[in-house]
Amino acid sequence: MDELELLKKDWKKQGENYPRHSYEALSKMIWKRSSSIVKWIFVISILEFLFWAILNIFLADEAYWKEMELINLKEFTIGVYIIGYAITFFFIWQFYKNYIKISSTDDSATLMKNILKTRKTVKYYIGYVIISTAITSLVYLYFTFKYHMNNTAAEEAVSYDFNFNQWLLFIGMMTIGILVFLGIIWLFYRLLYGILLKRLSKNYKELMKLQI
């Protein structure tokens, strides 16, 4: 195509017209702070892992454990915690492994793939948090319900004296509440990473269009 050849000719001619930075300016520049997308993903991911870990620790105070004992779920809760932390550490390990694989000296396709992989690990982690929170919440809800049902007859406590339909309504509303809460969290993550990775995902798709 002659148009591109014309452009090439001019491109070469323009070669000497570029600005030049001095040695001093360049040696200052290399120590400036990077604002690369990988750094952002790394920082945000670490904050996410920390957020859920800290939330867990703070929520599980003494009153919480007493409550668990009351509804016969102490052992269950301990089990959930142990499994939960094991899974979290597994995710952190995966994330770290993917992260150190990212290298700007790879070819573009590999680089993009590796970045998307670290992001995917976090995505799965968030998915896991949301699903496991939903499941454990429902289990607790069920046991709370069962415990109170067992006790209301003996106690005759007016405030607990829900009939079956009222309980059903209560559980239904709680479930919807939990789902809405988790949905909002999910949306937040989609948005956060959506904005961060929009350009990268687009470029990756563009690059891969012909590969198959």
Add this chain to the structure above:
Amino acid sequence: MDKELEHQFVTNLETNQNIVHKICRIYTNDQAAHNDLFQEITIQLWKAYPKFRGDAKFSTWMYRVALNTAITLYRKKKRGIQTTDYDSVHFRIQAEEYDGEAEKQLTLLYSAVKELNDIDKALVFLYLEDKNYKEISETLGISEVNARVKMNRVKTKLKKILNP
């Protein structure tokens, strides 16, 4: 030791900085963005430098890291005002060498390239830099056949932009 490495790197960079400027020219529209991207590329180059073994030419290695920064790693900063005419002010100094028709065509071509997506820009850039398909495919991580097909599509795209 580190000082030595730094000196070596900056010297190399100073000699080859044109490559970075050219990439910035393709990917940005104003001087502020040009400087921004230039800075991010130098940071990424310096971060990757310990991995540079010297088995490739410094400039070849630079193409890869710099392009990766432009199309993958770099996060554009939000900027209010876009100053245009960047091309004509900074790079079209030798304009008088061309006759009117060629000049007009070149201006059109440059603005057509600006309209391409990031990947197509990379292809055009490597093409303008006289890279062969093998090098293009290795830099971008696609097969040689794909690089060829893509390049042809870019040419068609450019033609369409020029003659709608």
